[in-house]
Amino acid sequence: HILYETAKDAISQYPHANGIVLTYPNYYGHAVDLKPIIEEAHQHDIPVLVDEAHGAHFVLGHPFPQSSLKAGADVVVQSAHKTLPAMTMGSYLHMNSRRINRDRLTYYLSVLQSSSPSYPIMASLDIARAYAEDIMKTNRTADIEKELINMREVFSQMNGAEIVEPADAGIQQDPLKLSVRSAYGHSGFELKSIFEANGIHPELADERQVLLVLPLEGKNKPAPELIRTIGKEIKDTAVQHDHPAGIGIPSEKVTAVPYRKSKLSAFKKESVPFAEAAGRISAEPVIPYPPGIPLIMAGERITKETISLLTRLVDLNVHIQGSNQLKQKQLTVYIEEEKS
């Protein structure tokens, strides 16, 4: 997630930016206080576009974090299919401001989207909307909160596992998401195998933890016996890839793009081994998925820290969105002299 200080820093470096795109909440359900960030952007008349893919249910209000629409975002997209009962692919696009030119947006939608939309998916979107409305009308959010607290409690009883809370102060945890870590140092990938062997399917695993998505109104809690069995298996499973203590996302908060796109397109590209990529400008985005947070953006200068993290992820066989040559530890970079 992007904290207020980081956003303010980026805005002061680029006060004439055409827009800010934020992901809120992140995949782990961590929600920053968006309002001050949006206010800062609006002071510079910069529109804020929010990818609220994981927060369609925030419209329900407490106990969920504030919806970005309430926080004043200009345009918001939500994957209704992720946390509301809509069919896969079903998403909402909200316009929430006059800073956005509606006609242009409509034009680009018509360019990018199919001219044969799926009526079943659209109907399911309306059902999901009605479902959320009904929860609010019949005041079921208090029951939902109770069930989610109970569910969290069940997992907190698991020996050998710890529930992870957001590290930064001021970050709210979406109660629909639950991150669990091994107390013995297993990676999230190892933990995921143990959960799956026992019929619990995490949404994702990363180096350090698994992420569980809890059901909005599900009452099917895992039996205490199952929780004990999983706890015992965690204890009895030898640690193969202990989760690294120090390696996280590289610490640089605001990175500049050294060249404008028009200049970059005049450069030739070449493939280089990871070992030679630090200091070069990447010609491709590198996105470990999940959680889908770009490690490298195209046009950005590659750092040593990024390369060591990327090497580790490739060694761990993590799925990475990017070119196929990443598996061979090769990256496409720009040659910083114009084509002759």
Ligand SMILES: Cc1ncc(COP(=O)(O)O)c(C=O)c1O
């Ligand atoms: C942050 C984020 N944005 C967007 C998407 C894509 O959304 P959709 O699957 O609705 O196209 C995902 C994942 O699927 C995501 O994690």
